[in-house]
Amino acid sequence: MSKRVLLHVGTPKTGTSYLQDVLFRNRRTLAAAGILYPADRFDGQFLAALDLMELPWGGLEEEAIGAWDRLASQVRAWDGTAIISHEILATASRGEVARALSSIGHPEVEVHVVLSVRDLVRQIPAEWQENVKHRAELSYGRFLKLIQKPSRKGRIANWFWGVQEIPDILNRWCHDLPPDRVHLVTVPPPGGPSNLLWERFSQAFGLTGLELDLEGERANPSLGVPETALVRRINRRANHAVDPARYRPLVRELLAHQTLSRRSESPRLTLPPDAYPWTQELTGAWIDEIKARGYDVIGDLGDLVGPPPKLPYADADHPDESEVADAAVDAIKALLLENARLLETEQRLSRELAQAHHDRHRLRGGVVRRLERSRTGSRLLAGYRRARARSSRSA
Amino acid sequence: MNASVSADQGERRAWGWVHHLRDGGTTPWAAWLEPGTPVAPVVPGAQQLELLRRLNLTGPVSPVLADRVLGASAVGRGRPDLQLVGAAQLTRFGPRPADPSEVSANELLRVATHVLTEDLVAAGVPRRRRTPPARPWRTRYQLLGDPELVGPILAGLVARGRPPGGTGARVVVLGADLGRMLANAWTVRCFDLGARSWRAWTRRLKEQDRLPGRADVALVARQWARKVGPSNVHVVLDPAALPDLLGVRHPVELPAAPAAEVPDLGRRIARVLGLHVAGDERSALLTRRLRPWLADAPGLPLGLPAEQLDWAGKHAERIGRQIRDAGYAVHGEPDALLPGDRAMVEVPSDMATLHLALRTMLAGTPRTTSEEAE
Numbered sequence: 096m097s098k099r100v101l102l103h104v105g106t107p108k109t110g111t112s113y114l115q116d117v118l119f120r121n122r123r124t125l126a127a128a129g130i131l132y133p134a135d136r137f138d139g140q141f142l143a144a145l146d147l148m149e150l151p152w153g154g155l156e157e158e159a160i161g162a163w164d165r166l167a168s169q170v171r172a173w174d175g176t177a178i179i180s181h182e183i184l185a186t187a188s189r190g191e192v193a194r195a196l197s198s199i200g201h202p203e204v205e206v207h208v209v210l211s212v213r214d215l216v217r218q219i220p221a222e223w224q225e226n227v228k229h230r231a232e233l234s235y236g237r238f239l240k241l242i243q244k245p246s247r248k249g250r251i252a253n254w255f256w257g258v259q260e261i262p263d264i265l266n267r268w269c270h271d272l273p274p275d276r277v278h279l280v281t282v283p284p285p286g287g288p289s290n291l292l293w294e295r296f297s298q299a300f301g302l303t304g305l306e307l308d309l310e311g312e313r314a315n316p317s318l319g320v321p322e323t324a325l326v327r328r329i330n331r332r333a334n335h336a337v338d339p340a341r342y343r344p345l346v347r348e349l350l351a352h353q354t355l356s357r358r359s360e361s362p363r364l365t366l367p368p369d370a371y372p373w374t375q376e377l378t379g380a381w382i383d384e385i386k387a388r389g390y391d392v393i394g395d396l397g398d399l400v401g402p403p404p405k406l407p408y409a410d411a412d413h414p415d416e417s418e419v420a421d422a423a424v425d426a427i428k429a430l431l432l433e434n435a436r437l438l439e440t441e442q443r444l445s446r447e448l449a450q451a452h453h454d455r456h457r458l459r460g461g462v463v464r465r466l467e468r469s470r471t472g473s474r475l476l477a478g479y480r481r482a483r484a485r486s487s488r489s490a
Numbered sequence: 491m492n493a494s495v496s497a498d499q500g501e502r503r504a505w506g507w508v509h510h511l512r513d514g515g516t517t518p519w520a521a522w523l524e525p526g527t528p529v530a531p532v533v534p535g536a537q538q539l540e541l542l543r544r545l546n547l548t549g550p551v552s553p554v555l556a557d558r559v560l561g562a563s564a565v566g567r568g569r570p571d572l573q574l575v576g577a578a579q580l581t582r583f584g585p586r587p588a589d590p591s592e593v594s595a596n597e598l599l600r601v602a603t604h605v606l607t608e609d610l611v612a613a614g615v616p617r618r619r620r621t622p623p624a625r626p627w628r629t630r631y632q633l634l635g636d637p638e639l640v641g642p643i644l645a646g647l648v649a650r651g652r653p654p655g656g657t658g659a660r661v662v663v664l665g666a667d668l669g670r671m672l673a674n675a676w677t678v679r680c681f682d683l684g685a686r687s688w689r690a691w692t693r694r695l696k697e698q699d700r701l702p703g704r705a706d707v708a709l710v711a712r713q714w715a716r717k718v719g720p721s722n723v724h725v726v727l728d729p730a731a732l733p734d735l736l737g738v739r740h741p742v743e744l745p746a747a748p749a750a751e752v753p754d755l756g757r758r759i760a761r762v763l764g765l766h767v768a769g770d771e772r773s774a775l776l777t778r779r780l781r782p783w784l785a786d787a788p789g790l791p792l793g794l795p796a797e798q799l800d801w802a803g804k805h806a807e808r809i810g811r812q813i814r815d816a817g818y819a820v821h822g823e824p825d826a827l828l829p830g831d832r833a834m835v836e837v838p839s840d841m842a843t844l845h846l847a848l849r850t851m852l853a854g855t856p857r858t859t860s861e862e863a864e
Binding site: 145146148149150151156157159160186188189190191193245246247248250253254256257260262263266267271335336380381384 | 532534535563564566567568569570571581582583584585586604684693694697698761764765766767768769772
């Protein structure tokens with residue numbers, strides 16, 4: 096049975112993709128050091144989280160069947176430290192948390208909950224952008240209104256607070272854990288040393304001193320203001336015409352991640368200045384609560400305050416139209432290149448198919464000519480032709 | 491009185507209500523005062539508790555079912571499990587505690603769907619009954635078109651030794667009012683991989699200006715005319731013509747359309763079932779277990795939303811022209827394709843679907859389906 100389980104339950108947009116990529120690629124090195132990262136594919140723990148929370152997710156359901164139970168049984172069977180990490184676990188309900196903890200051996204096993212957290216000043220625009228990259232059509236202003244309503248009704252507000260409200264996430268996951276088994280990793284403010292966040296993760300997960308390959312490939316790149324505005328306009332115009340299965344590779348991957356995210360000179364998406372007082376008041380209440388609970392903080396709770404407003408403010412609902420047009424030209428170019436690639440593939444496949452037909456006809460002609468040369472062959476051929484004629488009639 | 495004492499009293503009151511509901515009680519939370527002892531680490535959510543109260547209002551609930559409801563997750567995305575107003579510890583964080591009677595039907599359906607999905611998986615795929623041998627002197631036919639119309643008729647014919655196919659088979663394409671065929675196409679999707687809502691689905695069809703393949707009688711007829719020639723294709727818009735064409739003596743009636751809530755509940759379950767069973771089993775559970783299980787639900791069938799009627803009417807007229815001009819034998823009037831004015835439901839309401847879910851949960855999974863019984 097595991098001696099210790101480290102359960103990293105969020106939050107999104109805190110370097111989780113990078114962390115999970117490093118853990119997955121180094122799982123053998125980790126195992127040699129007595130640390131289990133149970134996953135046989137890079138998104139294995141995502142599937143387990145979907146299974147635990149019964150969340151249908153774009154056709155991945157079938158691959159998720161039984162994934163949590165398999166994960167939990169690997170963890171229970173491991174005689175050392177085990178790490179489970181996925182940010183959507185932040186939304187788990189109390190019942191799902193109870194099931195998850197019991198399945199990994201709580202309370203007999205020493206369970207630690209790790210929550211990586213970032214200031215709302217950066218989380219709010221990042222969450223809206225993530226919504227836009229998942230087909231959302233709502234404006235930034237509307238998003239801000241929805242998440243500020245105290246009733247929190249609707250899918251957008253429910254999800255946002257489910258994965259971002261730090262004290263509530265900790266209430267659900269840690270209500271019966273001692274505070275020294277709850278670890279908050281704060282994301283450093285922008286402009287600090289690039290490896291600082293990794294050092295904090297290393298400390299939280301006990302990875303310090305291990306020789307790990309840190310050249311991560313997976314990241315969730317962000318878009319600027321005109322690029323996000325463009326994707327939202329595409330959603331509004333094309334959502335009804337493009338199936339979700341086609342949207343993901345064409346819009347999210349090709350346009351947003353591979354093309355528009357490379358435009359790093361455009362203004363960045365930030366929190367509107369008039370939303371600062373609200374976020375600062377909220378953050379202050381969170382910091383007071385976290386201090387009062389006595390959790391282990393890796394980093395600095397002051398990081399949650401976030402950077403000051405960046406002026407002039409670039410409004411994603413009223414972007415500079417020339418910048419949007421420029422981004423749109425880049426998007427058209429990317430689609431043209433992709434179309435050209437697909438046309439070339441189609442032409443190559445057509446040529447290969449024609450060649451295959453040609454080869455088959457030649458082969459058949461050769462066989463027929465050879466059969467017709469002998470009496471037995473001719474009889475066989477005649478019998479075959481009669482049988483074939485019968486079968487065509489009955490079809 | 492300090493806050494923690496008050497919260498403790500509130501929690502005891504909540505446990506009192508939990509016991510009351512487990513015993514079949516129907517008193518709303520707002521009117522409940524008696525305390526009770528805890529039986530679990532946390533009080534179940536407002537959604538689970540209110541669903542159990544609604545079940546108790548609908549009929550007698552077994553203790554096993556009551557506990558399953560209280561332990562069920564609310565599936566998919568939506569509100570987190572809500573704490574009871576007046577029982578939750580006072581905190582500035584998390585969603586506001588709720589009065590359970592104000593929880594929406596859609597939220598209660600998320601919990602009900604969990605329970606029904608478990609029932610469905612436990613019931614398993616029905617055994618296929620043995621098909622009788624084909625009668626050698628039967629009329630050879632191919633019956634095509636809307637699977638909701640054709641499927642039950644075909645099943646009846648196969649059970650009587652009259653399977654489709656064979657040399658020189660007559661091609662019979664069955665059509666009906668296009669509104670019904672669109673509702674049927676959506677129903678098929680609901681019991682397949684799950685579908686978006688009826689209103690969103692029809693709106694998208696209109697925007698793309700396309701019909702699902704098998705609702706377009708002209709398209710089906712054209713595809714078969716290429717194989718067998720137009721003179722061998724019969725388009726049937728009046729079911730009275732079916733007995734002669736299929737070679738049976740008894741009248742062939744079109745299957746009754748299900749209540750509008752049936753596909754709506756089906757699509758909710760289909761979406762979650764994929765997290766429990768895979769591929770063929772999922773498909774068989776939905777079509778051969780769940781569908782017959784819900785078949786007898788009373789209620790008006792689904793009809794096209796008013797804003798889609800003109801668009802569908804134009805397609806019905808286009809199909810009528812195409813089948814008339816193509817030289818097929820047309821049985822019945824092409825006007826039969828026009829979206830009808832039968833009494834129907836334009837959009838299934840969450841409340842009506844919840845009532846169906848409650849009745850279905852109480853009835854439990856039938857031990858056999860008609861497929862097994864025959």
